[in-house]
Every structure is written in C-alpha cells, then in structure tokens.
Amino acid sequence: GTQPLPPKPWSGRGRPPSRVRRQAEHAPVSAKELAQALPEDAWHMVTWREGSKASLASRFAAVRVRPAHRDYWRSVPHAEEWFLIEWPDGEVEPTKYWLSTLPGKTKLAGLVDQAKMRWRIERDYQELKQEIGLGHYEGRGWRGFHHHATLAIAAYGFLVSERSLIPPSAPRLAPLLKPPALSEGYRPRGAAAAPRTPRRQLHRHHPD
Incomplete structure (x- = not known):
C-alpha cells in the first residue's frame, strides 16, 4: 500500500476539502499482506534473552509504515512508525505484530527487546x-x-x-550495576552537619 493522497484541490466554491483521500492505487494493506510481501533478506534471527533451557530467538523483520486507522478523517496522514513482525521458522504465517513509535534509527535488536519486555x-x-x-x-x-x-x-x-x-x-x-556517584556536599539524612570554624573566612567551604 501507499500513503493516502492529499485533499482534493479546492474548486473555489464551498468549504475547501481538508481530508486525505483513498483510491485503488492508494489503499492500505493488511499487516499480514505486508509481512508476506517482504523479501527474504528482510528477515533476521534475533535472540532477546536467556530462557530456562536455551536462548529465546525467532525470526523478525521491521519496516517503517504509516498506520491507516481512520486516516480518512484526517487532514494529514499518520506519522511514520515501526512495524515489527515475528515469523518463526516452521510457521505458515507471521504470529505476532507490533507498532512502535521508537526513533527511526532504532536497531532491529532494540525493537525486539522492547517488544519482548512485556514478559519481564x-x-x-x-x-x-x-x-x-x-x-x-x-x-x-x-x-x-x-x-x-x-x-x-x-x-x-x-x-x-x-x-x-x-x-x-x-x-x-x-559490570552494569555501578554505584551512582555522590553529588558534592552530599550528606546522608539525619547526619550531623560538618563543624564550622568560629570565623567564616577560615571555613574551608567559604567561597573566598
């Protein structure tokens, strides 16, 4: 499918058209049709975590799409989103689909990791x-x-x-669990304040 056409040109009479248009050559396609039309090199094996017996991995593909849900009520098309598809080996058709608003430069492994975060x-x-x-x-x-x-x-x-x-x-x-650095002048709750000298000018934290 392709994105919808812009609104019709204004004829000069009545209210100017503001909604996008759909035609036969500018019609949306289903998620399944889009997945099955992808070339073989669009699919990659991705491992997302360790399971109880073996690593969990499957075959995924991701493309940028514009959701078509009720776009005929809009004046501009929906913004582009990631369309993530899981099609495990041995299955006759894709088994799971996701739409994601993650940035366009997100890697496939990052998309899969976020999609599979639900189980965790x-x-x-x-x-x-x-x-x-x-x-x-x-x-x-x-x-x-x-x-x-x-x-x-x-x-x-x-x-x-x-x-x-x-x-x-x-x-x-x-290695990922490093203790956070303490800010300058940090004092634990309930701890006594540092002793001060009788003369402010001699105090070590004095700005002068």
Missing part, C-alpha cells in the same frame, strides 16, 4: 505482588497507595540488584 514486566509485577506485598494495600487514598507502591518497588529493586550479583547473572550484569 508481567513477571516483575507478579513478584511484586507475591513476594514484596504490593497487593497487600487495603487503603482507599492515593497518597497511601503511592507511598506503599514506592516502598515496594524500592525493595524489589534492591532484591533484583542483589540477585544479579549471583551466578549465572553475575558475569553479564555485574
């Missing part, structure tokens, strides 16, 4: 509810839930960082 998010949410107690909140106010969720997520983040230091995760993830 669902697992994290399940562990937050079952192991940390995110689902134990019984209040009705937003502030109370916000505080409860913040503490639960902070605790879960600490556990994940500790777990990543244990093999087999340690060799791959440990």
Whole structure:
C-alpha cells in the first residue's frame, strides 16, 4: 500500500476539502499482506534473552509504515512508525505484530527487546505482588497507595540488584550495576552537619 493522497484541490466554491483521500492505487494493506510481501533478506534471527533451557530467538523483520486507522478523517496522514513482525521458522504465517513509535534509527535488536519486555514486566509485577506485598494495600487514598507502591518497588529493586550479583547473572550484569556517584556536599539524612570554624573566612567551604 501507499500513503493516502492529499485533499482534493479546492474548486473555489464551498468549504475547501481538508481530508486525505483513498483510491485503488492508494489503499492500505493488511499487516499480514505486508509481512508476506517482504523479501527474504528482510528477515533476521534475533535472540532477546536467556530462557530456562536455551536462548529465546525467532525470526523478525521491521519496516517503517504509516498506520491507516481512520486516516480518512484526517487532514494529514499518520506519522511514520515501526512495524515489527515475528515469523518463526516452521510457521505458515507471521504470529505476532507490533507498532512502535521508537526513533527511526532504532536497531532491529532494540525493537525486539522492547517488544519482548512485556514478559519481564508481567513477571516483575507478579513478584511484586507475591513476594514484596504490593497487593497487600487495603487503603482507599492515593497518597497511601503511592507511598506503599514506592516502598515496594524500592525493595524489589534492591532484591533484583542483589540477585544479579549471583551466578549465572553475575558475569553479564555485574559490570552494569555501578554505584551512582555522590553529588558534592552530599550528606546522608539525619547526619550531623560538618563543624564550622568560629570565623567564616577560615571555613574551608567559604567561597573566598
């Protein structure tokens, strides 16, 4: 398919046309038709994470498209987006499709990683509810839930960082978990202030 045509030229009478047009040669195609029309060299094997028994990998392709959903009500076409397709070997047709607004220079591996992030998010949410107690909140106010969720997520983040230091995760993830640098003049909450000299001019933090 190709993008819709611009609005009709104004005839000089009535309201100027403002909606894009569709014609036979400017009609959208289905996701399946577009995927099946891609050449063989558009497909690549991508591994996105380690599974319990083996690495998880499949065949993917990505192209830039303009979504056609109700574009006939618009004055300009939709902006370009990534169209990611998964077509595993042995399947007769593609099995999954995604639309993504990630930047146009995003690599295929990055698109796949973001698309497959859903499984990790669902697992994290399940562990937050079952192991940390995110689902134990019984209040009705937003502030109370916000505080409860913040503490639960902070605790879960600490556990994940500790777990990543244990093999087999340690060799791959440990270099990525560097402690953040402390800002100049940082003082832990509750710590006493640094002693000051009787004369301000002799204090080491004095601007002069």
